[in-house]
Amino acid sequence: MKIEYLDREAVLEALALFTAELAEMHPEIQRILLFGSYERGIPLPSSDIDLFIVLSESDRRFLDRTAFYAPDRFPVGVDIFPYTEDELETMLNEGNQFVRRALETGRLLFSRDPAP
Template identity: 45%
Template sequence: MPGRSSSSVKIYWLDSQRVMEKLKAVARQMRASHPEIEQVLLFGSLARGEAAPGSDADLLVILSSSTQPFLERIPRYLPVGLPVGVDVFPYTREEIDRMLAEGNLFIRQATREGIALA
């Protein structure tokens, strides 16, 4: 009697170099198409070199300004076509400076370990 096949995908290996090349290319495209983007930083496990299969890319997108609320910005800056999942955090420079002054640990870690992609 045949066994039941799993429909889930298992990833055993993450090509970090390929992922970084794609992230840099996408970040350059993002800056070219959105002049309000000052910088795109990669932070989290990929930036620390601790990524494992299934890890996503955490991107801090630093904007010169925005009139939209934070949650409404996310779809505008969410890149597509990457070999990994992406979490994007589009904050204005003013918001980041304020959060750092308030001691926000999330933003502090993201800016401290962030790798500039574009």
């Protein structure tokens, strides 16, 4: 079995830079949350970054948004989940547990709203 070294701090630094650049380039982004193993602080060498992006609106289809907001280069894989506020409201009202869990447990990396 081969275990590769994972530089968690380098990945988190790259994530902070990517998040800041993404939010600056796209005013429709309202919030970015980190969830999954990196959020829990237990990534493995094979772990990817899971980002939940809340958009004010979008004319793109969901699958097109995923590619649109994904980084060109990143030290590990990145899974992007970009939903509009209206889509989130609908999914929450329908009882979507994936969305509920991501919103409840995700670590806020960026928000356009001032902190309370």
